[in-house]
Amino acid sequence: MSRRGRTLARVAPAGERALLPAVAATTGVVLLVVFYYPVGTVFVESVVVDGRLTLAPVREILTSEFYLVDILGFTAYQAFLSTLASLALGLPGAWVLARFEFPGRRLLRSVTILPFVLPSIMVAIGFVAMFGRNGTLNAVLRTAGLGGVELLFTLEAVIVAHAFYNAPLVTRVVTAAWESVDARAVETARGLGASPSRAFRDVVFPQLLPAVAVGATLTFVFTFASFPIVLALGGFQLATVEVWIFKLVSDLEYAEAAALATVETGISLALTYVYLRYEGRTSGQGTGANPLPRRSLLPESLDPGAVATRLAVFAYGLVVCVVFVGPVLSMVLSSVTGSEGLTLAHYRFLVERQATGAEFQVKPLPAIRNSILFGVATLAVALPMGVVVGVLSTGEGWGRKAVDTLAMAPLAVSGIVVGLGLLRGLVFGVDVFGTRVAITGAVAIVAAHAVAAYPFVTRNVAPLLSQLDPRLVESARSLGASRARALWDVELPLVSAGVVAGAAFAFAISVGEFDSTVILASGSGSYTMPVAVERYLGRRLGPATAMGSILLVVTAASFVVIDRFGGRWES
Template identity: 60%
Template sequence: MLYLPVSIVFANAILADGAVTLEHFADVLTDPFYVGVLADVFADPLAIGTHLASLAGWLGAISLSISLEYPIPGTDVPIPWLAVETPGVRTGLFGFTAYQAALSTVASVALGLPAAYVLANYEFAGRRTLRSLTIVPFVLPGIMVAVGFYAMFGRAGTLNSILGVVGLGPFPFVETNPLAIVVLAHAFYNAPLVARITVAAWESVDRRAVETARSLGAGERRAFRDVVVPQLAPAILTGALLTFIFTFMTFPIVLALGGLGLATVEVWIYDRIQRLDYAEAATLAVLETILSLGLTYAYLRYESAQAGFSRAATDRPREALFPDLETMLSPKRLAIGAYGVVALVVFVGPMASLVVGSFTDGSGFTLRNYAFLLERQLDGASFQTRPLPAIRNSLLFGLATLLVAVPMGVVISVLTVRAGRSGTVVDTLAMLPLAVSGIVFGIGLLQGLVFGIALPGGWRLQITGAVAIVAAHAVAAYPFVTRNVSPLLSSLDPAMVESARALGASRYRALIDVELPLVASGIVAGAAFAFAISIGEFSSTVILASGSESYTMPVAVERYLGRRSGPAIAMGTLLLVVTAVSFVVIERVGGRYEL
């Protein structure tokens, strides 16, 4: 369901008229449009002296600057936007893609870490529910995120409406700096991912080590820097790596908010496929995958070197978030409150704008959009896209994906952890679903398994329908289970397993009764991600959903959006509600098995 479709597309990059060739790679790597200043290096790799001289000139031209965008409300002072100026230096398509991915990663980590800190260290009403809901943005189809950000930050959006109440605006947030809005949209997607991964690590921090450091004279900041940060670093790097890969391979958000003017490699691959230039698209996809796998391998080597960084989550007392008025006015609580305001604007704002948009039109409040969905549901015609079958299919596919992806992820975690350093290569290849272009995967499915592949003896391999959708979802989801379970599994004390074996337990019994219960928090977190991936998956689902009864909620949103935006936004609101309730249920049920 993965390697075969991807191989079919990748073959276009190395074949020309049936013969193996590297001509397509040479064309891309020597074109400044794609690789910028590195084109000369690839064109003449032996001219080392010339390249070093050019490198010195390029480094001298690079400077950090503040570009001026639009005035601060009520003043003539412009709002600064941090930028790296490289006069005369071409970064190329790959360079710009890496640049926006780096900005998006920084923004995601900056927004995700405070959320992880609050959820892991403070107790307040609704904490568990809020923790469950942090994954909701991760399942929204990209086009819905783009619509939500336009509804929030556009000239007639929610933010400008609020500012208008106090006599400010409207401000052209999207039009003035679309890159900033794209970065925020990426953070909307990926900051919850960073928060989810880091919360599990933060809850596993050995408090006794912190108390020991304090008793030896270390201040609160010193103990945090020397004891807590090293235990959090691998989890933070995991979130940052996944964010960089996702935003490096970004497609719908950039296409919707920035268009070809902010084209990334993935957007250009889409454009090439639209123009039927499969060779160039496949070549770009191969290079993109190599870079992503290289980053994944580097991280996994680091993770294996940091074995023991994390422990199973433990029950420990949490401080009340707002115990009294005096504490509420402390600098730390005020900072948390300020972060809450930012989170409301960046995370809640776009989703709330979607919900409001489903109940409004140009004339004000209306239920017309939901009436349209109800009419479609009551219409018995099988060719209509109806809401309830979409919801039912999404939930069933999500549950089936859990049954397949969670065991897959756990098995791969066990195999790679036991293999030690030699398992890093296998682990890297197992992460291929994260590194492969969704567009390439979809096209490969269409060219291969959906249309069918001729086999010897007159047989034909063809896979479509519900089983194929679940298999594709499971392949896309199991790496998240692996990345949540492996760190916890590698940190377990071997003496515990050896003690169980000494008492007569088989290796399998020790795994089931000792190891897996101690990594239950990682399994539950991975299960939530697997369910989220299945609920929000679109590219393979829309291709594999043969007939009229296999469509899911994201596919229904796309079908409605092609006709009328109101019903699409209403269907997107149903997607929000159903997935939010599902995640709360999953974590409440799964939480029973956490230590």
């Protein structure tokens, strides 16, 4: 080998050794620049006024009757009611999935990941099509000779929509816990003379309670920070914290918005900390090695108890159809119907708007193009970030736990706060060594989307990495492979299903992201399908449902990929 060849042979391994630390450092820089700095900007603006450090803006929020009662109080109140509704709809679903066997059970369980995939603005437009004055529900009631109902812009509509979004999450968490109950413990209780109800109360329910508490806590956190659903179904008259922050930003009241965002973030972080502590104490309960046997849901006898059980399941199925299936079908139906019956007029409107619309009007093709391009760009950024964080957070020790905590912080901070921070910081520009640096338009949106998406990549990849035999990596390292080469050649092929599922999550979350996008999008160069749905909804329902149906097709494709490869979300 020539001298040049020997030099290259020595350089290549050195480059490989530096590759993983370099990607990890880049991930840290990206998080620092596009997450921690923007969020820090919001915090600073809430305590610095005219160059002076003061707590007056935050104190005004916490002492104002309007903010304390009408905004924060109402936000907590609707989140509490939404949590109760989600539990009421989600717990029976967990009972059906955990205790019965029936055709389509696996598909039904897979559907419980939809809250992570379906764009919330699309859910809102589905509820408008279902429960609006001229919606599907009122059409059915009028056909039956009954009076119509007016549910839009009511608290009830917001609560039901939140239950649509969060009840599947409750079902998923509790089903996993129910399937981890050891059947031998129940058999022992029955053998000692306990009735079925007593065995459930004394053996099963105590093991389900932690999962119920986790599901309720997560639901409260999510509904406390809800934005698109409340904006579309409640408006400013039912404003929550997120909606009011958006109004303040729209009115250019940035200091007041920053103060309110700081208070909201503090509450969300506290709730998330409580959830993580509780989940950490309760994780690992139940072995699942000897799960309770499932009964067939199909009729086997005319026993009164079995008949009553199946009637209860049937009644629950009707409620599920109304609350979960109805809004999505209503949106699709509304997109192809009008006063004259079946029609493609709404889709023709989108085509005509694209061809003849003014520059300032929202056109469908740029929205579709931007959503897909932003999704692909988000995927390119979020996937390596999520994988690297998954590698760094796998294992024991306070250092890895610190990495996991710092990296997962975006899950506890709303998109509105991140968008506000990016707007006030990098979008407006910052001085770096005398040079004005600004991140605007598509770059800012992709940055916000990547911050929101990469934790889902980590949550898909990290559990699989932690289950790999460490001797596999040690063997590769002993044969001369760098840590990066061992990850690429050994670990990633073994966890490829989690990588693919995480990639699908990242793309779907970007396509459906509304909170930060609506703040950062400006002009036809950056608005997306969710933003277009919201803009059309403010004028005409038909075009909004047509655009929502197109958005449904894109997110449905992501769901198929996640359902195929995301088996770890079953646990």
